[in-house]
Amino acid sequence: MHAPRAATTWIRHCTLAPVMLLAVLAVLAGSARDSGAAEPADGGSVERGRLLINRYQCGACHTIPGVPLARGNAGPLLAQFGRRSYIAGKIPNTEELLAKWIVSPHSLIANTAMPSMGVTPDDARDMAAYLKSLQ
Ligand code: HEC
Incomplete structure (x- = not known):
């Protein structure tokens, strides 16, 4: 089996082909990760999360x-939270654990100063999606 003539010619003349292929794969992998953070497959809604916060x-x-009235200082600044490795310095910052944290911080860190806010799991999932979208 031969590839079409134009394609083989292009590849033979383009010594950068392997490099370009890797670059394209890297970009695709990166965008898959990005879109995963912004709109997770399980349906957490970034915009709804922003409104709920x-x-x-x-x-x-x-x-x-992105939340104009959110200017408090009692808790940590949540800028670029999507880049953080840990929640409260201890819990891996996955979307699932972040949602759990928002529902019930004490279930993850017994003596944390963050209160439970009576958040439903669905609402927490959307807020987690919003916080994870902050890059
Ligand atoms: C009464 C103040 C208070 C309120 C209201 C509050 N938090 Fe917190 N929050 C805290 C404090 C204090 C911490 C630090 C906890 C720790 O380090 O143990 C924290 C930590 C966090 C963290 C981890 C921050 C980091 O640097 O790792 C997230 C995420 C978070 N809160 C989200 C929320 C969300 C979402 C809401 C609303 C549903 C909320 N918080 C409401 C006080 C508050």
Whole structure:
């Protein structure tokens, strides 16, 4: 089996072909990761999460980019939270654990100063999607 003539000619003349192929794969892998963070497959909604963070008044304690009234200082700044490796310095920052943290921080760190806010699991999943989208 021969590949079409134009393609073999192109590959023979283009010594950068393997490099370009790797570059394309890297970009594809990167964009897959990015879109996963922004709109996870399980349906967490970034925009709904942003609105919910406002409604639950997380901003009383946290400063959160994209949430205008969130200017609090009692809790940590949540800028670029999607890049953080750990929640509260201890819990791996996966979307699932972040949602769990938002529902019930004490179930993950018994003596944490963050209160449970009466958040439903669905709402927490969307807020986690929003926080993970902050790059
Ligand atoms: C009464 C103040 C208060 C409120 C309200 C509050 N938090 Fe927190 N939050 C904290 C404190 C304090 C910490 C630090 C906890 C620790 O390090 O153990 C924290 C930690 C966090 C962290 C981890 C931050 C980091 O640097 O790793 C996230 C994420 C978070 N809160 C999200 C939320 C969300 C979402 C809401 C709203 C549903 C919310 N918080 C409401 C006080 C608050």
